[in-house]
Amino acid sequence: MLKFSQFIKENTKENGRIKHYFDIDETLFAHDHSKLRVHVKDPNGNRIQTLSNQEFNSHQLPPGHSYDFREFRSSDVFHQSASPIYSMINKMKELKKGGSSVEMLTARGDLDDKKKFGQFMDKYGIDITPGSGIHVRRAGNMEGKPADTKAAHIADAIQKEGLSEVHLYDDSIDNINGMLKLKKQFPDVTFHGHHVQHDPETGKVNITKYSAGPDIKDRGVK
Secondary structure (H helix, E strand, O other): OOOHHHHHHHHHHHHOOOEEEOEOOOOEEEEOOOOOOOEEEOOOOOOEEEOOOHHHHHHHOOOEEEEEEEHOOHHHHHHEEEOOOHHHHHHHHHHOOOOOOEEEEOOOOOOOOOHHHHHHHHHOOOOOHHHHHHHHEEHOOOOOOOHHHHHHHHHHHHHHHOOEEEEEEOOOOOHHHHHHHHHHHHOOOEEEEEEEEEEEOOOOOOEEEEEEEOOOOOOOOO
């Protein structure tokens, strides 16, 4: 079995064409869901439903209804609700340190206080300063469901950067499915989806890998 340190070393051979994306919520940081929610409003603006970020990933919005992302845009709420998942944070930092191309890809849009968000990340040794740190890609600034907007961002990066291999670490199987479906658009690119399941009771993390690509027997999620 390939050790993680060996994997990093091998990855640096083509690190300009291989990219690792890490989701933030429930992948790098677990949340107190009583503090971090998405609200659903009816056509009259009345709140009719409240969702956790995981429930939001697969929620179907009724016609005429809208989402209230106020809590997801608040840096203060992020600070109050987020708890680090150290094994995933360390994995991301080791990849970055080993020379791999690493970015965070979140379904969130812009937060209201980027400086405060950066200070929170720095508390756990995650540098997001422009030019030297790990860039945060905010798929939430695009219209659509997280699975679609994340896939759209990855597709754009493949075209602009000539990526030959993409890894996505995410707690949402829908988001992983969305990425794996890109193999139809990019048959020569290899895709690896790492489904991250964190147990808040024990702190343990289980990762299930799904892959699709030209040299891999399809193990994509059906």
